[in-house]
Amino acid sequence: MTSPLFEEVLALGDDALVAAQRMAEWCARAPELEEDVALANIALDLLGQARALLSYAGELEGLGRDEDELAYLRDEHEFRNVQLVELDNGDFAVTMAKLLCFGTHQHLLQTDLAAGGSRLAQIAAKAVKETAYHAGHAARWTVLLGDGTAESHRRMQEAIDHVWPYTHELFEGSDRRGRWLARVEPVLEEAGLNRPEDGWAPTGGRHGVHTEALGRMLAEMQSLRRAHPGATW
Amino acid sequence: MTAPLTGATVEPIIEPMPEPLSGPLDAPTAGPVDGRADERVDGRVREAVAAVRDPELRVLTIEELGVLREVLVEDGRVVVTVTPTYLGCPAMEVIKSDIVSAARAAGGRDVEVLVTYSPPWTTDWIGEEARAKLGAAGVAPPGGGPVPLTLSVRCPHCGSPDTAQIARYGATLCRALWRCTRCRQPFEHLRDH
Numbered sequence: 001m002t003s004p005l006f007e008e009v010l011a012l013g014d015d016a017l018v019a020a021q022r023m024a025e026w027c028a029r030a031p032e033l034e035e036d037v038a039l040a041n042i043a044l045d046l047l048g049q050a051r052a053l054l055s056y057a058g059e060l061e062g063l064g065r066d067e068d069e070l071a072y073l074r075d076e077h078e079f080r081n082v083q084l085v086e087l088d089n090g091d092f093a094v095t096m097a098k099l100l101c102f103g104t105h106q107h108l109l110q111t112d113l114a115a116g117g118s119r120l121a122q123i124a125a126k127a128v129k130e131t132a133y134h135a136g137h138a139a140r141w142t143v144l145l146g147d148g149t150a151e152s153h154r155r156m157q158e159a160i161d162h163v164w165p166y167t168h169e170l171f172e173g174s175d176r177r178g179r180w181l182a183r184v185e186p187v188l189e190e191a192g193l194n195r196p197e198d199g200w201a202p203t204g205g206r207h208g209v210h211t212e213a214l215g216r217m218l219a220e221m222q223s224l225r226r227a228h229p230g231a232t233w
Numbered sequence: 234m235t236a237p238l239t240g241a242t243v244e245p246i247i248e249p250m251p252e253p254l255s256g257p258l259d260a261p262t263a264g265p266v267d268g269r270a271d272e273r274v275d276g277r278v279r280e281a282v283a284a285v286r287d288p289e290l291r292v293l294t295i296e297e298l299g300v301l302r303e304v305l306v307e308d309g310r311v312v313v314t315v316t317p318t319y320l321g322c323p324a325m326e327v328i329k330s331d332i333v334s335a336a337r338a339a340g341g342r343d344v345e346v347l348v349t350y351s352p353p354w355t356t357d358w359i360g361e362e363a364r365a366k367l368g369a370a371g372v373a374p375p376g377g378g379p380v381p382l383t384l385s386v387r388c389p390h391c392g393s394p395d396t397a398q399i400a401r402y403g404a405t406l407c408r409a410l411w412r413c414t415r416c417r418q419p420f421e422h423l424r425d426h
Binding site (some may be wrong): 113 | 354392410
């Protein structure tokens with residue numbers, strides 16, 4: 001049997017890893033050069049967090065699996081990330097909506113976790129300033145696009161509407177949604193965007209139930225390692 | 234900070250040396266006959282490790298940047314503890330390998346590099362002298378205040394506070410792009426973190 005701490009660290013590591021991989025898909029595709037650099041840097045931050053967490057998860061598990069084995073050699077149903085981070089990037093507005101929702105959640109969670117003295121607390125304390133900057137980045141774009149042209153407003157609203165149902169899963173077993181809303185709602189208001197109604201709340205990521213998007217993402221992410229076992233460079 | 238490697242007296246890098254990792258302080262040690270020669274090697278190793286340069290900000294050593302936390306040398310056996318600026322900083326791998334090379338070149342054996350996250354690195358670890366070096370190299374140093382977003386970043390070329398951010402992220406995780414509206418020069422800013 002695996003421990004609850006292992007499950008928690010693995011889940012947070014998978015959140016960061018899948019979010020990093022999605023963000024890295026923007027490399028050389030972002031709407032402007034500066035944003036390309038920004039998204040690559042955010043992806044790198046998230047990958048760094050994933051490496052620290054998955055290395056720790058491997059040690060907790062005690063079966064000799066390292067960060068690479070956990071990232072590259074698990075199947076879809078073994079991933080414990082929330083479904084929000086695995087969703088396709090969509091257009092730039094969807095990516096920013098995902099980052100606003102996920103980054104704000106990560107920042108609140110890491111702030112809470114950092115209060116302790118454990119190794120998880122140390123990783124969280126290290127990551128918390130990074131995620132504050134990510135959430136700030138997404139908030140600026142949300143306002144810029146929401147309060148921009150008719151077209152950018154329409155697409156930003158559609159993006160928020162699209163990801164909103166997936167935000168409920170972030171707060172299963174926690175009471176952070178109130179504090180999260182207190183940060184996200186003012187951004188939507190400043191952007192002139194409607195706060196979507198709460199309704200459908202897809203779930204299952206923490207138990208290995210995922211959308212079809214994750215399988216396609218993993219197929220690409222893991223293909224090299226699976227085709228050439230033990231390959232290094 | 235980049236003293237020659239021949240210094241005879243060397244102080245501990247950051248803090249007094251804690252207990253050795255291998256056992257209690259009073260454990261009997263089979264030291265070499267010439268203890269002073271051994272001490273000289275230990276001092277050289279410490280200096281060499283402290284003088285390793287950051288691969289991205291070449292004007293600073295890892296000690297000046299605050300990435301180096303501790304160097305333990307005992308009978309040539311070396312344990313170095315470092316901390317990352319950002320969790321995803323790719324320079325960390327280069328720094329680790331440079332530490333091993335530097336320690337070995339100075340006579341160290343069995344070099345081990347440990348990574349700690351606590352206490353977390355912040356830009357407050359960069360001292361005044363190091364900030365001046367950054368400025369001289371054309372990189373605006375971090376402000377060091379608790380409200381970084383409201384502070385003006387001073388142009389490292391002409392000193393004007395009349396500057397504007399071009400992009401929130403730059404060539405590395407720790408930098409942002411700015412430009413000076415007086416001398417018109419673009420420059421990098423080591424972000425407050």
